[in-house]
Amino acid sequence: MNPAAVDLRVRLGRLELEHPLVDASGTFDLVETARRSRGDYVAAFPYAAYVPKTVTLDAREGGPPPRVTETPCGMINAIGLENPGVAAFLEGLSTIVGLRRPVIVSVGGNATQEYADVVRRVETALGEGARRFPDVAGYELNVSCPNVPGGLAIGVDPQLTAEVTRAARAATGRLLLVKLTPNVTDVRPVARAAVEAGADGLSLVNTFRAMVLDRSSLRPFLGNSTGGLSGPAIKPIALRMVAEVAEALPGVPLVGMGGIMTGVDALEFIACGATAVAVGMANFTGLEAPRRILDGLRAECAARGFARVTDARGVALARGA
Amino acid sequence: MTAAARSPHPRRARPERGEQWAETSRCRVVAARRFGAFTALELLAPEIAAVAWPGQFVMVKVPGSGFLLRRPFSVFTARGDRLGLLIEARGPGSERLADAQVGEALDLAGPLGAGFPLEGVRTALLVGGGIGCAPLQMLTDALAGRGVPVMAAFGFRDGRQARVAAAFDIERLWVATEDGSVGRPGMVSDLLAALDAPPSATVFCCGPAAMIAAVQRWAAGAGLRGYASLEAHMACGVGACHGCVVATKRGALRVCSEGPVFALDEVVIP
Numbered sequence: 001m002n003p004a005a006v007d008l009r010v011r012l013g014r015l016e017l018e019h020p021l022v023d024a025s026g027t028f029d030l031v032e033t034a035r036r037s038r039g040d041y042v043a044a045f046p047y048a049a050y051v052p053k054t055v056t057l058d059a060r061e062g063g064p065p066p067r068v069t070e071t072p073c074g075m076i077n078a079i080g081l082e083n084p085g086v087a088a089f090l091e092g093l094s095t096i097v098g099l100r101r102p103v104i105v106s107v108g109g110n111a112t113q114e115y116a117d118v119v120r121r122v123e124t125a126l127g128e129g130a131r132r133f134p135d136v137a138g139y140e141l142n143v144s145c146p147n148v149p150g151g152l153a154i155g156v157d158p159q160l161t162a163e164v165t166r167a168a169r170a171a172t173g174r175l176l177l178v179k180l181t182p183n184v185t186d187v188r189p190v191a192r193a194a195v196e197a198g199a200d201g202l203s204l205v206n207t208f209r210a211m212v213l214d215r216s217s218l219r220p221f222l223g224n225s226t227g228g229l230s231g232p233a234i235k236p237i238a239l240r241m242v243a244e245v246a247e248a249l250p251g252v253p254l255v256g257m258g259g260i261m262t263g264v265d266a267l268e269f270i271a272c273g274a275t276a277v278a279v280g281m282a283n284f285t286g287l288e289a290p291r292r293i294l295d296g297l298r299a300e301c302a303a304r305g306f307a308r309v310t311d312a313r314g315v316a317l318a319r320g321a
Numbered sequence: 322m323t324a325a326a327r328s329p330h331p332r333r334a335r336p337e338r339g340e341q342w343a344e345t346s347r348c349r350v351v352a353a354r355r356f357g358a359f360t361a362l363e364l365l366a367p368e369i370a371a372v373a374w375p376g377q378f379v380m381v382k383v384p385g386s387g388f389l390l391r392r393p394f395s396v397f398t399a400r401g402d403r404l405g406l407l408i409e410a411r412g413p414g415s416e417r418l419a420d421a422q423v424g425e426a427l428d429l430a431g432p433l434g435a436g437f438p439l440e441g442v443r444t445a446l447l448v449g450g451g452i453g454c455a456p457l458q459m460l461t462d463a464l465a466g467r468g469v470p471v472m473a474a475f476g477f478r479d480g481r482q483a484r485v486a487a488a489f490d491i492e493r494l495w496v497a498t499e500d501g502s503v504g505r506p507g508m509v510s511d512l513l514a515a516l517d518a519p520p521s522a523t524v525f526c527c528g529p530a531a532m533i534a535a536v537q538r539w540a541a542g543a544g545l546r547g548y549a550s551l552e553a554h555m556a557c558g559v560g561a562c563h564g565c566v567v568a569t570k571r572g573a574l575r576v577c578s579e580g581p582v583f584a585l586d587e588v589v590i591p
């Protein structure tokens with residue numbers, strides 16, 4: 001089969017995507033990249049949708065350095081949700097108004113109400129002048145933020161997750177995704193709670209809590225002591241979690257992620273039931289990563305005789321998705 | 322080569338953030354000279370060499386499996402279509418790059434970062450510690466091209482590390498080693514007072530945190546202004562991840578974007 005003939009289009013809830021690849025929140029900054037590329041990078045943006053870094057109501061300084069390092073087959077980060085706050089975020093967004101792809105705004109917060117507040121601020125800005133911005137098609141609630149500083153993440157608690165989702169749902173009619181944390185014994189109760197509270201779909205997984213030592217001092221390397229593990233090291237666990245949620249909640253669109261570096265990695269998440277897939281750490285290997293993964297996905301579909309990428313969805317599951 | 326011939330675009334202004342390139346290019350290694358644990362690589366990299374500014378860096382993909390994040394390396398030299406990197410083997414990735422063979426192609430992204438400001442510099446005092454000396458050769462070339470007199474003081478752990486001084490082409494260069502085997506015994510910061518820098522001198526330093534802190538104290542005492550180039554572990558190298566921040570008096574700033582060069586007096590060493 002000719003790879004060019006593979007139909008890569010997918011529907012993520014009400015959203016039509018040209019292909020299944022989006023960037024994972026926090027790993028790609030289109031505003032920065034556009035400034036550093038020859039040619040019109042915004043118009044040529046390779047992902048099917050742009051998911052910016054998580055934004056909170058007010059600016060956050062983030063955690064103490066050092067914040068990142070490579071680990072075997074992966075990396076660890078403790079950025080601490082550094083972001084300029086929703087007002088500055090919207091200013092940045094207005095500089096990429098030429099983007100021809102939908103934007104899915106990643107929202108964070110400490111208190112459950114903060115998520116809805118951020119959504120409302122974005123909605124208000126769009127209401128006052130949507131033409132100043134690219135097409136904001138929806139939101140992804142990053143419930144991996146701690147409920148209170150230092151406390152457990154909202155996303156480990158089905159109740160809190162439902163509260164956050166319900167409040168955000170009331171604030172927007174756009175696509176609403178909830179991004180699940182993998183730091184739970186069973187991800188399905190949280191997934192179910194989010195969907196019952198009004199989420200249109202789920203993204204998973206965020207990073208795994210982990211730790212790295214400075215080998216000479218034997219002290220924690222990261223300024224924050226612990227951080228989040230991502231990259232190929234987490235892929236098998238992420239696949240298992242995506243498959244579990246796909247089987248437990250058939251029909252709910254999923255954005256799968258965790259260690260996707262190649263086309264076949266992306267296809268594996270789709271086989272586990274994901275509708276779309278997000279690329280995180282691979283963005284740090286070079287600007288060509290999304291194109292390379294997309295070409296790989298097309299070739300891997302063709303090699304297996306999938307005329308449509310959707311034909312591959314759920315083939316790894318016990319009873320399809 | 323005359324100083325003017327090898328000076329990078331002497332009339333250009335320091336590049337702003339918009340001139341940091343995220344795009345990658347494959348560059349062939351055309352020469353590799355070893356100096357103990359250091360290797361000076363010369364790469365055919367016309368696009369990067371043409372726009373590189375002293376103090377900028379490139380993100381290098383380490384060939385082979387097992388390396389995911391790119392490694393940051395300062396521009397050591399940019400002469401014509403050649404880009405020089407000076408690599409100290411400090412871990413698996415830098416070891417592999419220090420071992421690069423002539424003919425091999427490396428994947429580079431850059432040049433990145435905000436380099437050393439050169440405007441208004443009348444006399445320059447360059448201070449390097451260990452591999453921190455790397456960005457100071459291109460800086461010397463650029464200053465020479467502008468007719469600015471340069472004095473340099475390099476500090477090394479021991480005689481073996483000090484062998485890298487032979488990779489540099491700096492007329493007035495003083496060396497200190499902690500074990501006293503080469504040059505003046507002691508730390509490079511001890512050397513500074515002896516150099517008798519004029520009050521108009523600008524200090525440019527790069528090296529371990531403790532050295533930068535010592536130079537900062539000394540420069541403040543001597544009333545000299547200057548710049549420091551800092552290191553940080555990086556993921557993206559292009560301002561996207563906020564993984565590389567360091568503490569400054571202006572708050573936490575990204576080494577890859579607002580830096581790696583900062584005003585000496587704004588750097589906060591923990």
Ligand SMILES: Cc1cc2nc3c(=O)[nH]c(=O)nc-3n(C[C@H](O)[C@H](O)[C@H](O)COP(=O)(O)OP(=O)(O)OC[C@H]3O[C@@H](n4cnc5c(N)ncnc54)[C@H](O)[C@@H]3O)c2cc1C
Nearest residue numbers: 070392393394395407408409412413414415455552553554
């Ligand atoms: C702006 C800048 C310029 C640099 N210029 C040079 C140069 O000209 N010559 C040179 O030899 N070295 C330079 N370094 C340091 C060089 O990047 C590290 O030695 C190298 O990344 C180590 O990789 P590794 O795989 O050998 O070590 P490992 O310790 O195995 O690396 C593991 C991870 O930590 C990171 N890391 C480890 N040590 C450092 C460090 N000191 N700084 C930043 N990241 C680190 C690696 O990039 C990698 O992601 C520079 C660093 C920065 C930030």
Ligand SMILES: Cc1cc2nc3c(=O)[nH]c(=O)nc-3n(C[C@H](O)[C@H](O)[C@H](O)COP(=O)(O)O)c2cc1C
Nearest residue numbers: 024025026054077142205206230231258259280281
């Ligand atoms: C440096 C870094 C920053 C991240 N920041 C965010 C963030 O702001 N919001 C979020 O929801 N996830 C964030 N993530 C998690 C990723 O979006 C993704 O869920 C995770 O990295 C797994 O994908 P990967 O293995 O492909 O990287 C971050 C990950 C990294 C490595």
Ligand code: FES
Nearest residue numbers: 558562563565577
């Ligand atoms: S390394 Fe990503 S912002 Fe500097």
